[in-house]
Amino acid sequence: MKKILLFCFALLVAQFTRAQETFPVNGAWDVRPGQYAFTNATIVVSGEQTLTNATLLVKDRVIEAVGAGVAVPKGYVTVDLKGKFIYPGLVDAYTSYGMPEAPRQTAAFNFGGPRVSVPVSTKPGAYGWNEAIRPDVNAKTIFHVNATAAEELKRNGFAAANALIRDGIARGTSAVVALSDERDNLVFINDQATANYSFSKGTAATNYPSSLMGTIALIRQTYLDAAWYKTQKGEYNISLNEFNRTQALPQVFEVTDMQSILRADKIAKEFGKQYIIKSDGKEYQNIAAVKATGSSFIIPLNFAAPYDVEDPLDARNVTYEQLKDWELAPTNPAALEKAGIKFAITSYGLTSSKDFWTNLRSAITNGLTEKQALAALTETPAEMLGVSDKVGSLAKGKLANFIITSDNLFKADNVIYETWSEGRQFVVSKMDVTDLRGTYAFKSDVSNGSLAISGTPGTYSVAFGPDSVRTPGTITRTGDLVGIYFNSRQPNGTVRLSGYISSVSPITLSGTGTAPDGTEFKWTAAYTGPAPAAGNANGAFARGGQGNPGGPRQPATPSPIGPVVYPFAAYGYVEVPKAEATLFKNATVWTNEKDGILKNTDVLIEGGKIKAIGKNLPAGTAKVIDATGKHLAPGIIDEHSHIAATGGINEGTQAVTSEVRIGDVLDATDVNLYRQLAGGVTISHILHGSANPIGGQTYIIKHRWGVTPEQMKFEGAPQFIKFALGENVKQSNSQQQFGNPNVRFPQTRMGVEQVYVDAFTRAKEYKAARAVKGNTVRRDLELEALAEILDDTRHITCHSYVQSEINMLMHVADSLGFKINTFTHILEGYKVADKMKARGIAASTFSDWWAYKMEVQDAIPYNANIMTSEGITVAINSDDAEMARRLNQEAGKSVTYGKMSEEEALKLVTLNPAKMLHIDGRVGSIKAGKDADLVLWSADPLSIYAVAEKTYVDGVAYWDYEKDAARQKEMKAEEGRIIQKMLQAKNAGSATQRAGAPRRRQLYTCDDIEDAAYVVADSYNNLAQDQTAGQQSAQNKK
C-alpha cells in the first residue's frame, strides 16, 4: 500500500516539479521544460491593448514573449489558437482559498443555558487581551493548496487569488497565490498582500465586544494602543507588535452593508488610513456617499434570486428593500464605474460559483463596460494586492497566468477552454472536441423523438421528447463517448443510452440503449438545428428545476429599472425633499415662549429657520398653508430612544463601557425615523441600553429621512453618556449564574455604587497623569470619556427607578465632583424630587408605565406633575419605537393625572427635553431664529384626536400626510412592477427563493442585552429575528 502511494506521489511530482530545489525526489528527476507557443490568437494583453493574430510564448512559469510578430523558437509545444482568444488570468482579490475552515465555535454563547463569561483572552502566549484582534495570524502560515477549490476558481478563469482568513476583527495578513495544483511552496506570489479587518468578531470567545459599537470602539482603542506600544518598553505584546508591523500593507476592510462602508471609512479617516473596502455590493444605494469616502472597493456579484411572489400574501413577506435590491443589485458595478470609483470584482460570496459569469454578464447588460469588467478582474485587483508586476496583464516576465476562450470573454456563449496558472494548464472545456450543442432527430427501434443538448461544452444539459413536453436528463461525455439517461413516463423508469460520435458533419450520435424493462435497442441522433435558445421556457428545462439564480433572469435588452430611493428602504424618497419657505396662516401657535398659546397667528419659516411670528404676515414668495383650525407646535423631542441604531444597543459585557459610541452605529434606514415623523417627532436622543452602570456615549439626531447616518446628527450636539441603575445593571432578570466568580460584577445595588466610585477614581488619576507635561500615559478612551464628565463637557443621563439608588448616585457624584444632568425613567423621582431639585438635575420619565417589573412597583402617573411642582425640568420619553410616535398623547396624560396645564404639558415633550439636552438655544419653542422644527396638528396636540398632518425638520417637510398617501401608491405600483418582472424571470427559468420570514428590524429597548443576530459569528447583519418576540419585548420591557 505504502509503495503505491509513493508511486502516485512520484507521478504527481514528476508532472509539476521544477524549482522546488530543496526537496528530495524519489526516483529519477522529471523536470520538463514547460515551453509552449500559442499562435494565431487574438490576445487581449490588457484592457488597453488587443493584438490580433499574435503569439504568446510561455517558458515554464513565466511569459517569455507576447506579440504579433513573435517567432516560435525551437523546442516549443505549439498550440494553434486560430479564431480563439487569450486573456490575462483573472485575479480574485478576496477569497478564503486554501484556508482551513474556521471552527464555528462561540464559547461565549451557550444557547439555552447560562452565558459563559470570558472577560479576557484565554489564549496562551504574549497576545493582547481580546481574541478578536488577531493581526498575528498570517495566511501564509496556514495556507494549503486545495485542488478542488482551485478548480472551482479556474473554471471561471481565475488564475490567482488573495487568500485570507475571515475570522476576527483584525484578521492578520493575506497571501496572493497562484491556483496551480502544486506543492504549497511553489504557488506564492505575494506572501503578505493585505492586512484585513472586519466588524465581525468571528470565533473569538472573549465576551467583548457584543455589539457593533463595541467593535468599533475596540478598533479605535487598538489603533491607540498600538501607537502607545511603540513608545513603551514595559511589555511585549505580539498582537500590538504585529498590528504595527502590518500597517504598511494595503488595509482591506470587509463590511456587509452599505452604511458600514461609511462606518469603516470614518474609522480610516480618524487614524489617517485609507481602506480598500470589501463590500456586499450595495454601493448603488448611496453612490455619492460611497464616492465621497475616496475608497476603492472589492465587490461581489451576489445578486439575489427572484422571490416566490405568485401568491400575493406570500409576496407581502418580501420587503420593498428586497424587491428593489433584486432589480438594482446588478446595476451596482455600473454605478461604481459611472461614479469613477475604483473597484475589483470578486467571485466570493456567490451561492454557486457557476453564477459568476451569468451575474457578470447581467452586470454588463446593466451598464458595466467590458473594459471596466476586465480591469476589475485583472489589473485593478493586481494593483490592490501589490502584484501588478506579476499578474493582471500579459507581458514578458510576468507569470504565465492566462485564459484561452472561444470568443470575447464577456459574450454570453463564450466558452472558457483553459485556465493557465503559473504556466500550469487547467482544462475547463476541451478545445479540440466537437461542440455537441444542438437539436437532434432521435431514432431507435422502440421510439422516435427529439433530443436537445444545450448549456456549455463541459457542462451540457440534455432533454428528450417532443418540444412541448421535454424530459430533462443527464448527459456525460468522455472524449467521443456519450452517456445519456433520463426518466421516461411511458414505460415508467429510467432509459439509459450509451453512444459515440459517429459522424461530425452533420453531427450524429449512435449507440445502444436500455429501456426501463431491460429491453436493449439501437439508436441514432442526427443534428437538425441549433439548441433551443437559452432564456425561453425550454431553455431551462434541462436544469431540472435547480436552475441558476442568476439564470436567464435578465433579458438581453434591459427593461426599465426603477430609481434608487433614499434611504434604501420602504418609504425612501426618490428625491429627498428640500427646505421651502412656508407661511402658516391663522394657526393656533404653541410657542413655548412667554406668549404662550397664540390663536389666529401666522408663522413664517425660511431657509430652515423660523423667520417671524405674528398676525397677517406677508407671504412674499413663501408657500402659504391655511392652518385655520389647526395647531402649530414645536417638533417633539424624545429624550430616550433606541431607534436608528444597529448591531446591538448594549455593550453590556463590561460594567464600564464609556468608550462605545452610539454615534458610530446610527442607522438612517430605520423606518421608525419616518413613522415617528408621522407622530411629530423631529429629534431623538439615541441612547445606549441599560445593561451596565456606565454604558456608552449617546447621540442626538434629527429625523432627517433620506440622508446618511452622519447627516442625521444634530450639528455640534452636546455630548452625553448613558448610565444605568437597578435591575438591568445587576442582571437580576438574566440567566447569569449567580455566585459564579466569573459572573460580571455587580450583582447588587451595593456593587453598583462601588463601580462608580472605582471608575471615577481611576478617571481622576488618569486625568491628572495625562495632564503632566511629557507624560507617556496610554490614551484610554474609556477613562477619557469619564474625564470629560469630570470636566463637565459630557453629560450624564442615568436610567433609574428606585429612590435608594438615585440617592446613592447623587452622593457619589457629589463626593467625586461630577454632575448628573438627567435621571431618565426616574419612576420614583417623586420620592426624591427635593434632592434632585437641590442639585439642578432634570427628569425624563414615562407618563404611566408601571408593574412590568419589581423596581417599578411604586411608579405613579402623577410623577411628572409632582416633579414639575417641585421645580424640576421634566420630560416624558418613550424608550420605545411605538410610544415615541405619540409622545404628544403621553404628555397629555399629565393633564389626566394631576391636571397639569396644557401649555406646561406640551413642554414635557418639546422645550423641556430641549433644555435637558442643552439644545434649547436652537429648538424646543417657536421663536424667530430657531430651527424650523415644527408640527402642524389637526387638533389640540395633547388630544388623542390630534393627527400630525405635516412635520418639518429644518424647514423640510419630511412628513406630509397627504403626500404620504400618494407615495404609498407609488410604492405599491413599484412593487407591482418589480413583482411582474420577477414572475417573468421565473417563467424564463430562473430559480426562485421563498421569502420566508422577512428581515425585520430589531426594536431595541434598554433591556436588550445582546443582539443575538450580532453576536453569532459572521452574521450580525442577518436580522431575520423572530419579530414577534422582538416586538413583544419592546412592548413589555423598559
Next chain:
Amino acid sequence: MKKKILLGFGGLLLSTVLAFGQETISPAKAQSGPIVITGATIHVGNGKVINNGYVAFDKGKITAIGEGAAPATAGATVVDAAGKQIYPGFICPITTLGLVEIEEGARGTVDDTETGELNPHVRSLIAFNTDSKVIPTVRSNGVLLAQPTPEGGTVSGQSSVMMLDGWNWEDAAYKKDIGIHLTWPVARAARGRRGGAPTPGQETPAERAQKQIDAIYSLFGQAQGYAAGGKPAVHNLRLDAMVGVFNGTKKVFINADGAKEIEQAVAFAKKFNLSAVIVGGKESYLVTDLLKQNNIPVIIKETQSLPDKDEDDVYLPYKLPHLLQDAGVLYGLTGIGFWRQRNLPFEAGEAVGYGLTKEQALSMITINNAKILGIDKTTGTLEVGKDANLFVSNGDALDMLGLDVTNEYIQGRTIDLNNKHKQLYKKFSDKYGIPTKL
C-alpha cells in the same frame, strides 16, 4: 382636592379612604337604593347620544334613561352630573389583568401561562386575583369588565368575564368559562435563515406549522366525537372542557394576525361549526369578505402599535378599526397586557383621527366587545333592563384631556375610585406641601 369631583357617594368615599392605603379599598356593597344621575350627556354605546339626559337604576339594573328631567323616584340618591358625560362601563377582552401582578422578576405573581400545548381544561376564572393592586388603577379609568385570558401553547385554556370589583373570584364572575383560546400556528422561517432553501431533511417552518394545525384538527375532531357520544366511560378532562364549543355555549377565540392564518382559522371554524372569534387580526382587513360571510368577528389587539411590516401604511394599526367598520365586520378592541388596559379608552380614541366616529370608537370597547363575548343581553349599552354598569366622567372619556371619572357603578354598586397611585400621589404631595389635583 377640587370640590367638583366630590360628587355623589363615590366621591365622598374617595375622600375618606385616601388616608388609609390600598388594603382598605373595599369591594362595593350591593346597591341599597335607587340612584338617578341627571343633566349629563349620555353615550348609550350603540351610537346614540342623549344630551341633557338622565339614567336611573335600582337593584343593579337600569330602570330609566332619557332626555331632560328625570322622573321623580322615591328615595333615590340624585347625582347631579350637569356638563358631564355618562358612558357604559368599558369592557376589556383578552387581558392578563388579575392573572399577573408583576410581569418580570416575580414569577410567583404570574399565572397566565400553563405548561403544555393543548390545555383546554385550564380556567383563568379561579386564578383571578381580586386583591390585585393593578385592578383599581384600571377600573378608575372606566374599565368595569374584563376577560382574563390564559396564554401560551396552542390551546391555552378557558376564559371568563369578570367584574373589576369583588371580594373573590366567585363574587367577581360575570360570565363563567365563556370560551376556549387557541393560537393559530404560523409558518415562520427558522431563526437566522434568510429565506432560501431549507436544509434537506430538515422540517420546514410550513411543515412544522402544518403538524401543529393537524394536532388542532385532531383534538377538535376527537372532542366533537366525544361530545356527541353522551356520557363517556372514561372521562377526559380536556375533551370534557370542549363539549361547550360544539353546542354553542362556548366560543373559540383564535389568535391569528396574518391573512393566511385567518383564512386557515376560518376554514377550521367552518368545519367544526364553531362560534369563532379572531383575536389580533392585524391583516384582517385583507380578508374582510371571508370574515363577513362567515359572521366571524375580530378583537383587535391595540391600535397603539407599530405596523407589522415596514411597507405598511405607517398608521395602519390606527386605521384598522375603520377598515373593518367600512367592510361591515364586527370588531372589538383590547389593549395589551394587564396594567396597560387602563389605556383602553385611549386605544379606542386613537382610531377617531383615522376614520371612526367618536361613538363608533366607544362602541368598539362597549357594545361590540359585549356582543363578541356574548354578554350584550345584560351589558354594553345603557338601556332599560340591562345591568347598571356605567360611569360618569367630567369630560370625553376617550381622550386623555377629558377622561376624569367621578362616579362609577358595577351592577349598581358604587365603586371606590381610589387606587395605589392616588394614594402615593397624596402621600408625596403632602410631603412637599403641594396641592393634589385629582
